[in-house]
Amino acid sequence: MWGLKLFNTNSSVTEVAPRLAEAEADVQDLVEGHMQTMLGVRFLASEYSTGPAHGGRIDSLGIDENGAPVIVEYKRGTDAGVINQGLFYMAWLLDHRDTFRHLVRDQLGVHAAAQVLWSAPRLICVAGDFTRYDIHAVREHRHAIDLVRYRYFGSEHVGLETVVSFPGRAAGLKAGSRSRGTAKAQRTVTAAGAMTELAAAVDEALLGLGEDLTKVSNQTYTAYRRMQNYACLVPPKKAKLLVYLKADPATVDLVPGFARDVTGLGHHGTGDLELTLQSERDLERAAGYFRQSYALA
Structure with missing residues (x-):
């Protein structure tokens, strides 16, 4: 009904x-x-x-x-x-x-x-x-x-x-089905370990937005999807993570060094809004952008 x-x-x-x-x-x-x-x-x-x-x-x-x-x-x-x-x-x-x-x-x-x-x-x-x-x-x-x-x-x-x-048996995990212990086991004191930890936290935040979510990974990014992709997470490089969102760049605050309009620019994944995350504080700032993108998908 x-x-x-x-x-x-x-x-x-x-x-x-x-x-x-x-x-x-x-x-x-x-x-x-x-x-x-x-x-x-x-x-x-x-x-x-x-x-x-x-x-x-x-x-x-x-x-x-x-x-x-x-x-x-x-x-x-x-x-x-x-x-x-x-x-x-x-x-x-x-x-x-x-x-x-x-x-x-x-x-x-x-x-x-x-x-x-x-x-x-x-x-x-x-x-x-x-x-x-x-x-x-x-x-x-x-x-x-x-x-x-x-x-x-x-x-x-x-x-x-x-x-x-x-999502299918061979595809990504649904919200609530991933193991928190795995993310903890990946944590190290190195810079690479910090990015791995941050990536796990981003994954948890994106999957935690609703019950109707799936994720699919390929060689260049992991897509988080409702009916359509609402976010794509690129594997960490150096000391930053890149997340691409479905949110319209014209409707959000574009903060230099954090949120960028990439409309028409080539990149891995889908979405015209690019977020650069380097710390847990950046992840907190990204929460509103995540919710807006989720609502559009």
Whole structure:
């Protein structure tokens, strides 16, 4: 059930009743046309055929901000088969990696095709609603699965709500599941040890913002994600940590040496706001920036 209530306050307060789409294709067309904005995923293909032997069509194929392959399946209302259908296509995808790489190369170029992150493929199910059995099933699978509920509000607004986001058995840890002892064991009196300790504290702060968070690591950064990345932590270099956030640099205080607008500048990870952290005090200053970025994702 959709829990958010939306009200129009133009002249008097009136509730805008939520509704389902007239047809499943309406949801698919909307998301595919704006997939990067709505899901943080670059669109690759629609109704992608898995061939005569497999006999299926993937609703949408994409690749997320971190280079992970993404399958998106849609249902107008509640459908108990949406997860199993998506996992059926996930098995095909993992058996046809070269086919997917060629698709990425054709759509996004050779560099993007070489950066595909096969350790964290994702299934996103967008539907009118999900049952408690769906939510339980997601947590039993080894793949990363997001259940996303949609609603239309009037003729001009649509809402997306993440019901559950499971990172997969091989992906990063969810909030509350990491070991504090590991972070303590890494602490040393050296400068490198201090940065390791600070990185562990940043990790804890970013994962502590909510229960709907996952993290995914690649060779150059660790991404912290709700529906989309809200933060990317670059491994420590020398005596500083770099964190890139989804927050709009135009809406925050840009402090020289601490917060910088990197819009249009090349860097590892995603986000246009760069924070430079060198101490626990910097981490305390960063808390508000973290929360703002989390809210936008």
